Amino acid sequence: MIYTHTIGRIGKDCQTITGTHVTFMAVDIAVDDYSKGQNITTWVRVRSSRENHIRLAEYLTKGRLILVEGTISTSLWTDREGENHIQISLNADSIAFVNAGKREEQSTDPKKAARKGAKAKSTPKPPTDAPEPDEKDLPF
Numbered sequence: 001m002i003y004t005h006t007i008g009r010i011g012k013d014c015q016t017i018t019g020t021h022v023t024f025m026a027v028d029i030a031v032d033d034y035s036k037g038q039n040i041t042t043w044v045r046v047r048s049s050r051e052n053h054i055r056l057a058e059y060l061t062k063g064r065l066i067l068v069e070g071t072i073s074t075s076l077w078t079d080r081e082g083e084n085h086i087q088i089s090l091n092a093d094s095i096a097f098v099n100a101g102k103r104e105e106q107s108t109d110p111k112k113a114a115r116k117g118a119k120a121k122s123t124p125k126p127p128t129d130a131p132e133p134d135e136k137d138l139p140f
Helices: 051-059 110-122
Strands: 002-010 015-018 023-035 038-048 065-078 084-097
Touching: 015 051, 023 051, 038 065, 051 084
Parallel strands: 038 084
Antiparallel strands: 002 023, 002 065, 015 023, 023 038, 065 084
């Protein structure tokens, strides 16, 4: 058994699948690896039958960056042209959202915009006509 932590971007919205005995969620993530100046993308299928992951499925939408922790399994499948492919699957024990950086807020709420504008206006600017510091005035 291989236990891993993987960070990837969701390829398409998560699906919740209801079977005869169990309900589970499935989502495919693109995991990027930068090696020797090239970007290599590996697709990993993430599955979980945990109740909290099934409830989380509506927030697992295309483009979101997530961290998944769990066990890896592989399977071999053949496409219509007869080519063999390896499917990497991850049975998730933990799923977390990853903050990819600060986004610029484009709020339509006028109160937030007013507060943001007020903060920008209240920040004092340094005076342009300040005298040059005199070495004799330094306290040390």
